[in-house]
Amino acid sequence: xxxxxxxxxxxxxxxxxxxxxxKEKLHDEQSPYQRIExxxxxxxxxxxxxxxxxxxxxxxxxxxxxxxSHPALFTHEKxxxxxxxxxxxxGTLREVLKHEEVRHVDxxxxxxxxxxxxxxxxxxxxxxxxxxxxxxHFQDGIKWVKDAPAGSYDVIIVDSTDPVGPAAGLFGQAFxxxxxxxxxxDGIVVGQSESPLFHAGLIKSMHEALRGANFxxxxxxxxxxCTYPSGWWSATMARRDTTLAGFREEAVAERDFATRxxxxxxxxxxxxxxEFLFQSLx
Ligand code: SAM
Numbered sequence: 472x473x474x475x476x477x478x479x480x481x482x483x484x485x486x487x488x489x490x491x492x493x494k495e496k497l498h499d500e501q502s503p504y505q506r507i508e509x510x511x512x513x514x515x516x517x518x519x520x521x522x523x524x525x526x527x528x529x530x531x532x533x534x535x536x537x538x539x540s541h542p543a544l545f546t547h548e549k550x551x552x553x554x555x556x557x558x559x560x561x562g563t564l565r566e567v568l569k570h571e572e573v574r575h576v577d578x579x580x581x582x583x584x585x586x587x588x589x590x591x592x593x594x595x596x597x598x599x600x601x602x603x604x605x606x607x608h609f610q611d612g613i614k615w616v617k618d619a620p621a622g623s624y625d626v627i628i629v630d631s632t633d634p635v636g637p638a639a640g641l642f643g644q645a646f647x648x649x650x651x652x653x654x655x656x657d658g659i660v661v662g663q664s665e666s667p668l669f670h671a672g673l674i675k676s677m678h679e680a681l682r683g684a685n686f687x688x689x690x691x692x693x694x695x696x697c698t699y700p701s702g703w704w705s706a707t708m709a710r711r712d713t714t715l716a717g718f719r720e721e722a723v724a725e726r727d728f729a730t731r732x733x734x735x736x737x738x739x740x741x742x743x744x745x746e747f748l749f750q751s752l753x
Contacts, residue, residue: 473510489698497509508523536563539661550625552655559586575604578605586607625655626654626659648684664705666701686709
C-alpha cells in the first residue's frame, strides 16, 4: 500500500508491518495471476511487489538468492541438472548458473509477466538469462514436477510466493512425493519456508510433509531477510537416499565466483536451529 510517500506491507495477523520511503512508482499492472508493482525507493533501490507484498529489492535480495541456491548446490556432490520453480525475478537462476557443474537449468515460473518486468527493472538479476544452460518455461510448477520423468534433476529449488493461491500446493506432501520421484539418487529439494518467528508451524508441517514423502533427511536454513515479514527468513532442504550432513567445503573455499552473504561459516551456522524450533522439529 502506498501513502504519503511510503510503501507499507502489513504482515498479516502479526500487528506489524514494514515501510520503505519511495521516490516514485515506476510500474503497475495486473497480470493474469497477480498485481505487479515496481517502485524506486529512497534507500533500497528498486522494489518489486506482488499483490502488495515485497518480493525483491536491489539492496537486500542477495541474502535470499544466495541462501536459496548455494547451500543445496554445495551439499550435492555434482549438481548438474537443476529445476527452479517460481523464481520469476531470476535472482536465484543467476546464482545457480555461477556453479560450473550445472549443465542444465529449467526455470518454471507461473507468471511470464513477472520475468518480463524483472528483465526491465532488475537487469542485473536477469544478467544470466541468456546463458545457454538456462531454459525458461512459463507454467505451473506443480504440474511440471508431476509430469517430469523420474530422476530428471539433482536439485529442485522452490522459490515461490507464500503458501496461498497457486503456491499453496508447493508446500504439501503430494508435491514433495512428486519431487522425490523427479529427483535422481541423492537429489535435494529446497524451498523457501517463510519466517521462523511468524511461521514456525509451517516449517514444522514442511518437515512432516517431506518426511511423509520419504525424504531421508530434512534441515532448515535460517538467515536474515530484512524486507520479508519479521526480517528473519528460512529455506528448508530435504534429501533422498542420504543425509544433508556435510558439504563440499573445499569447493566453497576454492569457488571462482563472488558471494556477498554465503560462505562456509554461514553454511554451517545457518543449519543451527534456534532452541524453540529445535524442540518443535524433534
Ligand atoms: N523471493 C520471493 C519470496 O520469498 O516470496 C519469491 C520470488 S518469486 C517472484 C515468486 C514466484 O513464484 C512468483 O513470480 C509467482 O508467480 C511464482 N509462483 C507461485 N506459484 C507458482 C506455481 N505453482 N508454479 C510456478 N511459479 C509459481
